[in-house]
Amino acid sequence: MSYATTANRPNPLAAIGALGVPAGVGLVLIAGLAVKIVVNPPIPNPVATDVPTVVVTPEPIVDPLPPTDPQSHAAPAPVPTFTRPSSDIEFGLSPTGPIGPIGDFDTGSLIGSDAFTGTLPPIEPLFDPVDASPRSNPSNWITTNDYRSSWIRRELTGKARFTLRIDASGKVSDCTITGSTGHTPLDRATCMLIQQRAVFNPAKDSDGMATAGTYSSSVNWQIP
Template structure:
């Protein structure tokens, strides 16, 4: 009778509704319970460092001299292998006959060569000089090289005077190629004017060597600069 009541449609619907209500209640409890609550992590304590004062290490012990250790002789017996060679007691005879060295061959004698010797010709004789060397000589008057007209008025007003020594190089053509002051007057203007005037106005007969040929030479002189009256 009880099995028949359970199989009726009314009882089946009631059972399904009850199960659904139970599940809905459990779901509501879970949803609302999780919504209102919160998870609090556990408190973690911070580590605090502490310094400990340690005693210094003890000094190392003094070294102790150890007595030398003596090596113990080996207890094993030393075995010397027998020599497999048969050594002769009597040495073999050695021939000590003296060796006679044969005499050296004779040294060949040097004989004169049959070819005639050719003597070298004598050196050419040194040419005898036919002329006496001649130095360079002026070909025009030395008084025309530097005159009173070359005195500038500014030099007169300043009292420039003095003697200038000079040396000129004369080429093979008789012209002055270079001039240098060998003795200064103490006034650079007079020294420079002397070389300029002599180089421009002086004329020379060139120097000649022992062959009579014109060659370069030198000539030395002096000019007296004196203020005109």
């Protein structure tokens, strides 16, 4: 019984605590409402000042002028004018055919006695033609040393006449026996030895140019 009585008795500390909580909250609210508010004075508007408008005009870009030719500024040469002379003669072309002969015309009376007859006089050559000529002595082309011992034993002799064909460089291009010795070995030896040893100055034509030519002579084969 004593315990229940003590429990139902009001606690003074709890009552004080219960009253203290609302009191603290009230003080906080009063302190928050007591904040000092400072109001700054208004700033006066600045005085407006008119600024003059400045207009900037860009300078035009000018390309440098090319060098000028003094003659290019000269006055142009006058163009000549031609005036067709007047004439009272009227000309007309016939559409039916070619123009016929004008009339008999004596050309001899105009040209004179030296009228052109249609032929030209012969033109003289600039150079006289030259025949081919030996550069060395022809007697050295064939000598007694060319006689073979067999020909001497057989007593082969005779005169061989020949004609040579000389080209434009002076060399013998061909040999022809025009008169035989009567012995084939001597005739063959004549052309063979001459073609090997003979050198010529080439012939020249009427223009002075080297050309092909001929040369004729003979060899007398005699036993030494």
